[in-house]
Amino acid sequence: MAETRERPLSPHLSVWRWHITMASSIFHRATGFALYVGALLAAGWAVSLASGPVAYGRYMSLLGSIPGKVVMFGLTLSIFFHLANGIRHLVWDSGKGFDLKLADATATAAIVFSIVATVLIWVIGMMTGAV
Amino acid sequence: MSGFRTDHSRARGLGAAKHGAGHWIGERVSAIALAPLSLWAIYAVLWLARADFYTASAWLGNPLNAVLVSLLLLTAFWHMHAGMRVIVEDYIHTTFSKAVLLVLNLFVCVLVGGLGLFAVLKVALSGGVF
Numbered sequence: 037m038a039e040t041r042e043r044p045l046s047p048h049l050s051v052w053r054w055h056i057t058m059a060s061s062i063f064h065r066a067t068g069f070a071l072y073v074g075a076l077l078a079a080g081w082a083v084s085l086a087s088g089p090v091a092y093g094r095y096m097s098l099l100g101s102i103p104g105k106v107v108m109f110g111l112t113l114s115i116f117f118h119l120a121n122g123i124r125h126l127v128w129d130s131g132k133g134f135d136l137k138l139a140d141a142t143a144t145a146a147i148v149f150s151i152v153a154t155v156l157i158w159v160i161g162m163m164t165g166a167v
Numbered sequence: 168m169s170g171f172r173t174d175h176s177r178a179r180g181l182g183a184a185k186h187g188a189g190h191w192i193g194e195r196v197s198a199i200a201l202a203p204l205s206l207w208a209i210y211a212v213l214w215l216a217r218a219d220f221y222t223a224s225a226w227l228g229n230p231l232n233a234v235l236v237s238l239l240l241l242t243a244f245w246h247m248h249a250g251m252r253v254i255v256e257d258y259i260h261t262t263f264s265k266a267v268l269l270v271l272n273l274f275v276c277v278l279v280g281g282l283g284l285f286a287v288l289k290v291a292l293s294g295g296v297f
Contacts, residue, residue, distance in 0.1 A: 068251075071247065075240075075247055078208075079282055079286075082282075082284075085286065085290050089221075092223070100216075119202060119205055126198065126199070129195060166213045166217050
């Protein structure tokens with residue numbers, strides 16, 4: 037990085053045609069970022085529980101409010117997508133799954149799976165009174 | 168970054184400090200552990216959403232739940248530190264900003280992870296008595 041002239045930096049978004057594996061790659065990073073915030077919220081839950089009934093009640097009503105539910109819905113989507121796409125990454129690490137058609141298919145599968153699983157979990161949540 | 172290299176290191180030409188593989192493997196191993204742990208976490212959150220303070224405390228007093236929540240926090244904070252580090256290294260190219268963000272990432276993960284872990288152990292070991 038010692039050079040002073042402007043060098044092209046990846047990702048070269050402007051020179052690529054939009055494709056599904058590009059979307060899954062960007063979603064992986066975005067959902068990872070979201071789950072970073074989600075893990076901070078999970079640690080906050082534990083701290084509020086250790087701080088007594090009043091603090092816990094406040095924390096849980098914050099998570100149960102409309103903005104809280106929107107965040108929790110986004111986190112559910114993020115966790116399912118990052119999980120499914122993470123498995124794709126682990127398969128790639130073994131040297132398999134790089135065939136273009138297969139990579140496109142697994143990208144679509146990860147996106148569809150995360151949406152279906154999220155809706156399913158929220159339906160279960162509504163039926164059991166969790167939401 | 169070449170400004171940080173000594174003449175000796177440049178002359179030997181051995182390149183990086185050979186820590187890359189450990190970082191890479193650590194991210195993958197934590198990912199493998201997080202796959203079942205995160206599925207369990209979704210199940211746990213669905214259950215805890217209906218619980219009041221005393222039910223939740225008693226739930227965390229169960230050794231299996233306390234250990235799984237602790238492992239989830241440890242593994243998740245390890246993994247997210249590794250992931251955020253790569254994001255910073257990919258997008259931030261100014262040495263000073265990069266160093267600040269990398270240290271901030273480490274401190275946030277260790278501090279919040281430590282707080283979460285201590286809170287879990289406090290509730291688990293006191294049986295939720297308050």
